Amino acid sequence: MGGGLAGLTAAIACAEGGAAVVLHEAHHTLGGRARSTATPYVANDGTHVFYSDGLPWRWLDERGLVRPYAPLRPGHLARARFRRGGRLTGRPPAGLLRMILRRGLKAPVDEDFGSWATRRFGAEAARAAAGLLGVVTYDADPGRLSAAFAWERIQRVFALRYPSVRYVIGGWGRVIDRMAARARDLGVRVETGSRVDRLPEGRVIVATSLDAARGLLGDDSLRWESGRAVLLDLAVRADPRDLFLVSDLDEGGFLERYSLPDPSLAPAGESLVQMEMPMRPGEPKAVALGRLERIADLALPGWRGRVTWRRDAVAAGRSGALDLPGTSWRDRPAVERGDGVWLTGDQVAAPGLLAEVSINSALAAARAALASRSLSRRAA
Incomplete structure (x- = not known):
């Protein structure tokens, strides 16, 4: 059924x-x-x-x-950035990098990720990791989740090896x-x-x-x-300045121009972009969309004048399980x-x-x- x-x-x-x-x-x-x-x-x-x-x-x-x-290629990753402090950067905080590189460490099931990560790697790294986790949790506060649950996702998705994404x-x-x-x-x-x-x-x-x-x-x-997030799909006329991916360490948002690895998804000369922003408790859709569009402003210069197709939606309880402490x-x-x-x-x-x-x-x-x-x- x-x-x-x-x-x-x-x-x-x-x-x-x-x-x-x-x-x-x-x-x-x-x-x-x-x-x-x-x-x-x-x-x-x-x-x-x-x-x-x-x-x-x-x-x-x-x-x-x-x-x-199509797999991720080095050229795609060269066009990836982090949003940190409202600006784009190619380098994550040093504490977050140490966290991603740490192998063999087990996180506890019965402690929240924010407390555990702060104790192990520092408050700045813990906050950045929570932002990194927005795309795989659809949650505005991943620090509240079980440390074991969050740590497994960091180790699986963000490990610095050749990505297994397909x-x-x-x-x-x-x-x-x-x-x-x-x-x-x-x-x-x-x-x-x-x-x-x-x-x-x-x-x-x-x-x-x-x-x-x-x-x-x-x-x-x-x-x-489960999580709750606002989703935004954009088709824009292609611009060589457009980035491939932005991971928002400030607010947990995410942007991906996923027609770059698969151009068949959009007409010739256009790019298809998918964006996600975890919604805060009680936050209206329009406010969350506004926060998401600020990421587009950074990653897709002049995108508002290049849009050829657009749709948005709210994903509530449709993002998989979230395990609490x-x-x-x-x-x-x-x-x-x-x-x-x-x-x-x-x-x-x-x-x-x-x-x-x-x-x-x-x-x-x-x-x-x-x-x-x-x-x-x-x-x-």
Whole structure:
């Protein structure tokens, strides 16, 4: 139930294991938050990249679902900057650099990241790291999160090695199209526009948001902390002065001209830019957009006169799980719900970074469903 990244992963894995699978998707198109807009401006629903150093990428790549792709290149990184003190710089604070270079250090689960990082690396480095984490948490105050949760993301995403970031040519919508085609080739019956308000008989994998899962499963405990951010997509006429990436150490914002590694995403002579700014508690959308546009002013000179396409949105509870002090991924809503029902998605009890949680949880659910007896106790 659900035709996003988790639902399609589960459907493929179950069908590969010999199960007869029906996939229900309430919308008329598949993809969920992995959808992309149609040409000529191919924008993802939020900041999307794959990381090639984990199981989810390997699983997708083995099935030919993420090629061709473009990696980050040294020339791209040469056009990356940090926003610090309201200005752009090519160098992070020395304390933040020491933090990024530190390997083998374990952070505690039961202490907040701000306190732990300040004690280990100093207040300036801790504040800068919190800004760096805005793009992967969608949270205005990452210092409040579990130190172990935040530290894992710093070590994984920002380590100074050749980046494992991969951009699928044509956007994430291409991945969804390939996943849907593979599912159908395996015999999965894909039903779009199929809104289901109660669990069908048999083994069921629920691959919806936690909000929808609460209603389907009648379980109000299916809740977890998530982020809230404003998103801005811009298409601008190309200018050689435009930067590729800005990481905002002041406020946690982020800008990426992601048509640079994949020019197919925008018409010739134009650039496609995606921006994100975590929203403060109670902050109106217009105010958060204003803060985000100040980053565009620095990274894209004269952008307001070059805009050819624009859209903005608020992403609330759509950015994956955030683990507070004293919790880890193991404490999130369990994949196994009992009676032949499993729950998947980016906020459940599975490891990984952002969308990787969806894939890992879907694979775990598929393995369990295939291993279960032919009929659940509920169906029997």
